[in-house]
Amino acid sequence: MNPTPFREEASLDQWMDRHHVKRIRSFVTNLDGIGLGKYCNRSKFLKALPNGHNIADVALAADSESTPHLTFWHSFRHNVMGDILLKPDLDTLVTDGIDTDLGHVICEFTNMDGSAIDLCPRTKLKQVVKAVNDVGFQVKATCELEFFLFEDSFDEARLKQYQNLQAIESSPLETIYFLRDSYRAAGFMNEVIKRLEWCGIQWEAWNDENGHGQIELNLVPTDPISLADNVMRSKQIIFETASDLGLSATFMAHPQKGFSNGMHIHHSLLSDSKPVFFDATKPENRSDLLLHWIAGLVDTMPAATSYLCPTINSFRRMREFAAPPVTATWGEENKSTGIRLISKSPSTTRIEHRVGAGDLNPYLALAAILAGGLSGFTSKSTPPTECNALAWGLPAEIPRLPRSIMEAAGELDRNDALKDILGHEDVDYWIKSRRHDWLNFNAKGNDPDDSKPSQWEYDRYFNLF
Amino acid sequence: MKSEVMPDQIAIVTMDDATPLERVLARVIRDNIKRHHLTLDVLHHQGQVNLISTTSSFNITVSCLADKIVIQRGVQKDAKISLSGDWAGTVNPGMPLKIKGRWQHPRFTAFIKQLLIQDRRPWQVAAQEFFECVHEKVDVNIRVKVQPSNETTCFEWGSGNEDITITGSSSNLQRLFDKQSTLIEEVVLGRIQCHSSLRTTALLSELTINRLLGDL
The missing domain is CATH 3.30.1050.10 (SCP2 sterol-binding domain)
Structure with missing residues (x-):
């Protein structure tokens, strides 16, 4: 393991010399959760510091196929097509390890004067984390990354229009924790783990998941910004490893019949490094803060679904008895509710938010979740009754979470609690970007009731997520 | 399900997950009700019309009921007439569409045309x-x-x-x-x-x- 982060160093030049870094790859995440950036010559990169290098403003104002958003507007944009900056966070600078003279750095979109653009997903998460810090808490969070792995290369998958791909598994069944399936994927995962560790990304475990060729990778909990950075880097590493080994992998939420890719997000709050969700003096060890926080999460869950299930394809996952939650509910150790609470010991007490799809933007999803909890804390809300039963197959009068991209956008549009924290203009822009995708999907003649993903979804999501 | 009641009390109902095409149809019907000053009594023309896509499996039914007009996806076997056209690549079906069944239901056909055809103003x-x-x-x-x-x-x-x-x-x-x-x-x-x-x-x-x- 050789993470070699720059954050330990006094001089960037010396760090680059010592690690023979001649090129830097900037890495920024757009609204759709897709990694963008440039490969920069070392001198160009250094010359552009501290504000970073230019990039077209439409990088933050385009859809997932890079078509500029030309039917709605945000105040950060230029009246003519112009440039903005990718401001590097030098604390994230690491060497590549494979490409020996390459370094990587995570960036944020900023205006040309270096000032923040609130719409930038990483900036947005930083703002929400600060709001939580301002009321006295620190956040620790982690994600479960689920993805599908196929024998077909990305090129072969594209030529086959992503149909009948050969999943990497030993059993034709949708087994879980099946060691023979894991063994088939172990060579790939060993390489992934090696690259993750090189970049300083700590992991806890990986296993065979239910779907054909599906793998789950668990990351070590950390602060939300580092977590989202780690998720984006892990997804890129998984893509690169698959690409290098002639395989393909996708975080697309529902690429094939059967189980789907989710991204469950765990978090807990600390104050002075002590967990504050646990209170041994309260019934079932649940602190008042925990209950307020859960109340906010449940109340905002239908609206937050827009960020947690951001694509047309995300909603193919949301079916009763198919593993993902379909109601805004919570329960102790209940994996059928939207919120699974784990509250039996101080060190492990946490909230698992189970709505997220594999194709979510980790910065925006974390921001929406923390904003929801914060709204409950601020208003001292009381959560609805805990769901101790299976939260699938409930009577029809129990409201379901949104079942489409536009239903979710509508819920978000009506939710002032999230808008007040996430920013009205930025939320409105997000909602319009979801309508843009919905119009695009429908304008291409796709049938929304077709049970199979459309070619439009494969072309747009398979390689990008 | 979304229901919008016009001043003249004809409700236009679309599903919560209505597609753009369904919403465009609802808007066209609302505009035509307003333009032609149609009131609830026109709904003595009851029945269903299927809008059949010639290029995909995406179809819509417009149901004229006693007190409302409902737009939803799918086809109805007992629809009085069907309109067909190629609306892949657009969110607007446009007109004219091929009409089947008009001879059996000339008045209903005329009513549907009045509801669905957008006027071409200068x-x-x-x-x-x-x-x-x-x-x-x-x-x-x-x-x-x-x-x-x-x-x-x-x-x-x-x-x-x-x-x-x-x-x-x-x-x-x-x-x-x-x-x-x-x-x-x-x-x-x-x-x-x-x-x-x-x-x-x-x-x-x-x-x-x-x-x-x-x-x-």
């Missing part, structure tokens, strides 16, 4: 209405010149500090301003040229989409 009339809507809904400060490529007369509106010019054939201008198309689609297809700032283009495009979908 482009200047539509443009005037469009820019009044711009004035009311959009934060732009513009002076507009609309110049049809096949006519000598032009349309001017506003006295703002940003000059914008829109050109195209009078039929394309009519479609654009009368809720039958969107600015961005017309521009991308080269049927309309719009010279303005990117912001104004985006905001005007958004308005054309909102008007098309009935989101205002």
Whole structure:
């Protein structure tokens, strides 16, 4: 393991010399959760510091196929097509390890004067984390990354229009924790783990998941910004490893019949490094803060679904008895509710938010979740009754979470609690970007009731997520 | 399920997950009810009409019931008439469509045509209405010149500090301003040229989409 982060160093030049870094790859995440950036010559990169290098403003104002958003507007944009900056966070600078003279750095979109653009997903998460810090808490969070792995290369998958791909598994069944399936994927995962560790990304475990060729990778909990950075880097590493080994992998939420890719997000709050969700003096060890926080999460869950299930394809996952939650509910150790609470010991007490799809933007999803909890804390809300039963197959009068991209956008549009924290203009822009995708999907003649993903979804999501 | 009741009490009902095409149809029906001053008593014409796509499996049923008109996906076996057309690649089915069953139900067919066919008003009339809507809904400060490529007369509106010019054939201008198309689609297809700032283009495009979908 050789993470070699720059954050330990006094001089960037010396760090680059010592690690023979001649090129830097900037890495920024757009609204759709897709990694963008440039490969920069070392001198160009250094010359552009501290504000970073230019990039077209439409990088933050385009859809997932890079078509500029030309039917709605945000105040950060230029009246003519112009440039903005990718401001590097030098604390994230690491060497590549494979490409020996390459370094990587995570960036944020900023205006040309270096000032923040609130719409930038990483900036947005930083703002929400600060709001939580301002009321006295620190956040620790982690994600479960689920993805599908196929024998077909990305090129072969594209030529086959992503149909009948050969999943990497030993059993034709949708087994879980099946060691023979894991063994088939172990060579790939060993390489992934090696690259993750090189970049300083700590992991806890990986296993065979239910779907054909599906793998789950668990990351070590950390602060939300580092977590989202780690998720984006892990997804890129998984893509690169698959690409290098002639395989393909996708975080697309529902690429094939059967189980789907989710991204469950765990978090807990600390104050002075002590967990504050646990209170041994309260019934079932649940602190008042925990209950307020859960109340906010449940109340905002239908609206937050827009960020947690951001694509047309995300909603193919949301079916009763198919593993993902379909109601805004919570329960102790209940994996059928939207919120699974784990509250039996101080060190492990946490909230698992189970709505997220594999194709979510980790910065925006974390921001929406923390904003929801914060709204409950601020208003001292009381959560609805805990769901101790299976939260699938409930009577029809129990409201379901949104079942489409536009239903979710509508819920978000009506939710002032999230808008007040996430920013009205930025939320409105997000909602319009979801309508843009919905119009695009429908304008291409796709049938929304077709049970199979459309070619439009494969072309747009398979390689990008 | 969304229900919008017109002043004359004809409710137009669409599903929560209505597609753009369903929403456009709902808006067209609302506009036609208003334009033709239709009241609840016209709903003695009851029955269903299937809108069949000739290029995909995507179909819609418009059901005229005693007190409302319901738009939903799928087809009904006992529909009185069916309309068919190619609406892949558009959110607007357009007209004319092929009509089946009209001979058995001539009055119902005439009623459905009255509900679904969008009037073609002179482009200047539509443009005037469009820019009044711009004035009311959009934060732009513009002076507009609309110049049809096949006519000598032009349309001017506003006295703002940003000059914008829109050109195209009078039929394309009519479609654009009368809720039958969107600015961005017309521009991308080269049927309309719009010279303005990117912001104004985006905001005007958004308005054309909102008007098309009935989101205002």
